[in-house]
Amino acid sequence: MTAISLDRIRQIEARRDELAAQMATGDLPGDRFVAVSKEYAELEPVAQAAAEVRRLRQEAESLAHMTGDGDAELRAMAEEELRENKAALEAADRRLALALLPRDAADERSAMLEVRAGTGGDEAALFAGDLFRMYQRYAEGQGWRVELISGSDSDAGGYKEVVASVTGQGVFAKLKFESGVHRVQRVPVTESGGRIHTSAATVAVLPEAEEVDVQIDDKDLRIDIYRSSGPGGQSVNTTDSAVRIVHIPTGLTVIQQDEKSQHKNKAKALKVLRTRLYEMERERLHAERAGARKSMVGSGDRSERIRTYNFPQGRVTDHRINLTLHRLPEILQGDMNELIGALIAEDEAERLATLDG
Secondary structure, three states: OHHHHHHHHHHOOOOOOOHHHHHHHOOOOOOHHHHHHHHHHHHHHHHHHHHHHHHHHHHHHHHHHHHHOOHHHHHHHHHHHHHHHHHHHHHHHHHHHHHOOOOOOOOOEEEEEEEEEOHHHHHHHHHHHHHHHHHHHHHHHHHOOOEEEEEOOOOOOOEEEEEEEEOOOOOHHHHHHHOOEEEEEOOOOOOOOOOOOOEEEEEEEOOOOOOOOOOOHHHHEEEEEOOOOOOOOOOOOOOOOOOOOEEOOOOEEEOOOOOOOOHHHHHHHHHHHHHHHHHHHHHHHHHHHHHOOOOOOOOOOOOOOOEEEEOOOEEEOOOOOOOEEEOHHHOOOOHHHHHHHHHHHHHHHHHHHHHHH
């Protein structure tokens, strides 16, 4: 640990102890107690990791003294324990370094998931549907809730476009590396000649904004109410329930017509608008801080080809980290832990390297 990190750890531990003392009094009002406990929960992993590093280093010092002992059996035992201690200390040091890394403030948030068919016509829409179901199944396994915000069905099945809210703890942290172009290589059901086609879908994952994050002034909005139409609209087109909201300062437009209720459509449209405005501000701040260095995994560039799903070979390849898994059926069934874990690990390694550099 450097002098800077030691100083920072001391500050974190002092602040953790201060927060623990505040919570122990039982005098904090409800909203203040929530804020204090949240800050405490953020600091405690750093304090615990630092305590473990200190414990292992003290243990190493004791064992090092024992290796100079005259008793051969005791010396051999101490040397074996010292080797084990070294491995444990390396792992603990890494955990502490990761705990000290600046965290994305949005990591613990729920997220807005958007999947859109790209090049490839009907086949791209079918693939967009496959991707959306993959994320639904993964979310189910994580105990998250998926709520459909809007969907535009394709005539052949699948989606031209689908937007959903994924609610739960740490959703954005696990899904944020999914943003980008996903490519599929397979023989379409409609292809009699058996030729492999390549098509694509674009995924965007945005951290959901809360009302406190983005203040939207009513005078900045133009809201149009009209009759629903198109697929899914037949059952609701007897009333003016569709909502179009234009955010005048940015030109962002959100259309919502999936619900029969005008009020529900407006609430969903405002939720999507707030999330997109929040993402615009995040991107602006990120651009300011990023400078010339671009993270290998976390660029979030939605025009970047990030992954290929090859059906004939049964493989999924993530091009950012050169990872190929021959488990395509399982991954499409939502078994994404290995893939997402590898992306998170690569991002952590990249950020640690930046910190060391």
